[in-house]
Amino acid sequence: MGGRRLGGRTELLCRVMCALLFVGWTAEWPLETDKILYLGLWRSPLQVFGPLFVSMPPLNLFPWQLLLLALAPVCLLWPGALRRRSAAMDTAIVISFASVAVTFLWGLVRGGSAYHAYYQLWRFLVALLIGLVLVSVIRKSGHVRLLGLTVIAAAVVRATLAVYFYWAFVHGRMDPLPPHLTTHDDSLLFVTGVVIVLSWALARASLASWLAAVSVSAVLVYAIVLNNRRLAWIELLFSIAVGYFVIPRGRVHRKVSRFLLVAAPVLLVYVVAGWGKPGAVFAPVRAISTAGSNQDASSLARQEEIRNLLYTLWAGGNPILGTGWGVPYQKFTSVYANFGAEWWQYLYLPHNSLLGVAVFAGLVGLCGIWLVVPVAAFLGVRGYRGSGGETIDRAAAMAAVCVLPAYGAQCFGDVGFQSLTGSLILGVAMGVAAKVAAWVAASEAARSPAASGRRIAATAAVPGGDLQAACASRAPLTAG
Numbered sequence: 001m002g003g004r005r006l007g008g009r010t011e012l013l014c015r016v017m018c019a020l021l022f023v024g025w026t027a028e029w030p031l032e033t034d035k036i037l038y039l040g041l042w043r044s045p046l047q048v049f050g051p052l053f054v055s056m057p058p059l060n061l062f063p064w065q066l067l068l069l070a071l072a073p074v075c076l077l078w079p080g081a082l083r084r085r086s087a088a089m090d091t092a093i094v095i096s097f098a099s100v101a102v103t104f105l106w107g108l109v110r111g112g113s114a115y116h117a118y119y120q121l122w123r124f125l126v127a128l129l130i131g132l133v134l135v136s137v138i139r140k141s142g143h144v145r146l147l148g149l150t151v152i153a154a155a156v157v158r159a160t161l162a163v164y165f166y167w168a169f170v171h172g173r174m175d176p177l178p179p180h181l182t183t184h185d186d187s188l189l190f191v192t193g194v195v196i197v198l199s200w201a202l203a204r205a206s207l208a209s210w211l212a213a214v215s216v217s218a219v220l221v222y223a224i225v226l227n228n229r230r231l232a233w234i235e236l237l238f239s240i241a242v243g244y245f246v247i248p249r250g251r252v253h254r255k256v257s258r259f260l261l262v263a264a265p266v267l268l269v270y271v272v273a274g275w276g277k278p279g280a281v282f283a284p285v286r287a288i289s290t291a292g293s294n295q296d297a298s299s300l301a302r303q304e305e306i307r308n309l310l311y312t313l314w315a316g317g318n319p320i321l322g323t324g325w326g327v328p329y330q331k332f333t334s335v336y337a338n339f340g341a342e343w344w345q346y347l348y349l350p351h352n353s354l355l356g357v358a359v360f361a362g363l364v365g366l367c368g369i370w371l372v373v374p375v376a377a378f379l380g381v382r383g384y385r386g387s388g389g390e391t392i393d394r395a396a397a398m399a400a401v402c403v404l405p406a407y408g409a410q411c412f413g414d415v416g417f418q419s420l421t422g423s424l425i426l427g428v429a430m431g432v433a434a435k436v437a438a439w440v441a442a443s444e445a446a447r448s449p450a451a452s453g454r455r456i457a458a459t460a461a462v463p464g465g466d467l468q469a470a471c472a473s474r475a476p477l478t479a480g
Contacts, residue, residue, distance in 0.1 A: 013075055014143045017133065018150040020067060024424050025154035025189055027064075029053045036183050038165050046161070068126065072133050081136035084442050089135065089434035092375040093128050099368025100125065100325075103361040107324025116348040117326030120360065120418060127423035127430070128372065134431025135438075141392040144435070147428060148196050148396060152216060155193030158186050159223030166226045180228055184414045185421035187232035190220045191406050192425050195239050196399045202243075202252070203395035230287030231413045235406035237288070243402045248385055302351050302413075308332050309350055313359045322362035329359060353417035354408065373426075376433045377404050383436030386444065393436045400433040 027049030031040055043050075052064040059066070075081065104117055138144060162182045170177065194217045201213035224232045244260075247253045274282030275289055311332040317323045328347035350356045357365040383397035407426050410416030 010078065010080070010137070010139055011143075013071075013078065014137045014139075014146060016071065017075070017137050018146055020064070020071065021130075021147075021424055021428065022150050022154050023049050023052060024064065025151075025421055026157050027053060034183075036180070038162075038169075038182065039178055042165055042169055044161050044164075046157075065122075065126075068129065072129055075133045075136045078136065080139065084435070084438045085135050086379055086434035086438045086441075088375055089131065089372070089379060089430060089437075092371045093132050093430075096128055096369050096372050097125075099361065099364050099371075103321055103364055103369070104325045106318075106321045107326040107360070110324045110327055112324050112326025113348075114326060116328075116345060119345060120325050120348055120356075123418050123420045123423040124369070126420065127427040130424060130427025131372065131376075131430030131434070134428065135434050138431060138435045141390060144396045144432060145392050147432065148200070148392075148399070151189075151425070151428065152193050152196055155189045155220055156216060158182065159190055159193075159220050162186070162223045162226055163219070182223075182227050183421075184229055184231065184410070185419045186227065187224065187229045188235060188403075188406055188410045188416070188419070188422050188425060190224050190227075191232055191235045191239060192399075192403050193217075193220045194236060195243070195402045195406070196395075198240075199243070199398040199402065200391075200395040202247075202256075203391045203398065205252075225283050228283070230283075231409060233284040233287035234413070235409045237284075238405040238409055239402040242405050243398060246381055246384060246398060246401055304333055305350050306352055306355060309352065309355050309359045317359060318362055320362045321364055322358065322360045325360050327360065329356075349415055349418050351414050352412055353415050354411040357411075357417060372430055373404055373408065376426075376430045377401055379437035380404075380429070380433035383433060383440050386440035387436060388443075390439075393439065396432045397436045400429040400436075403429050 026046050028034070028037060028043050028047040030047075030050045030053075031043070033053070034040075052067075053062045055061065056063060056066070061069075100121060104121065107117055108114060134147070138147070166181055170181070197213040197216045201209040224236075244256060247256060270282075271285055274285035277286070308331050309329050312323060312329040313319075315332075316330060323329070326348070329350060331347070350359075357369060361369055380397045380401035384394055384401065387393040387397060403425055407416060407422055407429070410419065410422050416422045
């Protein structure tokens with residue numbers, strides 16, 4: 001009975017974490033703090049969660065943050081939380097936390113602002129905490145499935161609301177059409193939803209799974225088209241390309257290769273026909289063709305911002321520790337990168353936040369803070385290739401790996417390091433990759449000759465026991 005109660009409470013912890021993540025992805029912040037979402041003209045019923053993202057004096061923290069901080073120690077100290085963890089991921093998270101602390105203190109020593117440093121860092125720190133907590137909360141494949149469904153539900157909800165806003169408030173009512181409908185953060189959420197359903201269909205390999213994947217992807221891709229964020233297409237392309245190389249040589253890889261070979265001429269015609277053409281149909285081609293363009297105002301502003309960041313690193317930074325968090329980057333040139341009064345923190349939050357990590361935190365930032373990303377990729381690949389017939393685990397590990405380059409692109413292109421949506425996705429990817437890899441490691445250890453010898457000895461010591469009954473004790477290894 002005690003074990004059953006513990007299992008039920010662990011299930012509750014997982015559901016609470018999923019609810020917290022869902023709110024983080026779908027809550028609509030008050031208009032005072034977010035006028036980009038739906039152009040500041042409309043709010044859905046999900047605005048009911050908006051008060052969770054309003055600072056509470058005197059702590060100046062969101063209620064949502066306080067809920068996470070209260071839940072984290074419960075999850076980390078819950079019985080069994082230390083079982084079947086990935087030492088590599090735990091170590092990477094600790095190193096990342098330590099690197100943040102060192103570079104934060106370095107910034108304070110150099111006269112940096114703790115206030116601005118907080119806004120530079122708190123969302124990424126949430127990612128680290130989410131990754132640490134999920135490894136403790138996830139105990140079986142069903143929990144991984146619940147996390148995946150939570151991400152898909154959040155992505156579909158945001159996509160459906162964006163589509164509704166377009167047809168109810170924009171189409172036929174605004175001329176010219178607005179450049180965007182919702183936030184850049186939603187781009188990564190939409191892409192992640194597509195990656196998850198495609199990973200599941202690839203692992204499941206059934207007609208029903210592919211029909212479901214196509215249906216969900218159609219909604220999400222349509223939202224990407226309407227939102228008109230070119231970075232979303234680049235993220236999706238990166239994710240699919242990485243997924244192809246993650247698949248090991250074998251029957252599945254051959255099938256995917258044959259499909260790509262057949263589709264290649266069609267894609268080539270599509271790219272040639274759509275190069276430089278307007279219209280939603282050619283949005284992916286336009287996104288790729290205009291990225292880094294010298295004729296696009298947005299690209300020119302980002303290029304100038306990059307030059308200013310590099311100048312800051314050269315003129316006022318430290319190659320090891322950077323400038324320190326809370327220290328603004330220097331404006332060597334300001335022809336294109338001039339922002340309105342509402343962007344009063346732009347000198348601390350550059351669009352290219354990945355380069356920003358290098359400038360503000362130096363090599364310690366790139367190698368220490370960012371360490372969790374390559375470690376998650378390594379563990380995800382190991383989990384995917386070692387999961388065997390566990391469909392959910394294979395799909396989850398594949399998705400965890402594929403969203404990492406999308407997250408990196410978001411950080412490189414549009415303040416992804418300071419995105420709450422992106423940080424939550426990174427935290428989930430870290431937790432899932434680490435847990436599936438830990439299950440694989442436990443399963444491999446159970447199949448080792450030493451473990452087999454111990455099972456045989458245990459069987460001999462049990463009157464009436466047999467080898468099959470002893471080996472049955474391995475079953476929980478992929479679920480516990």
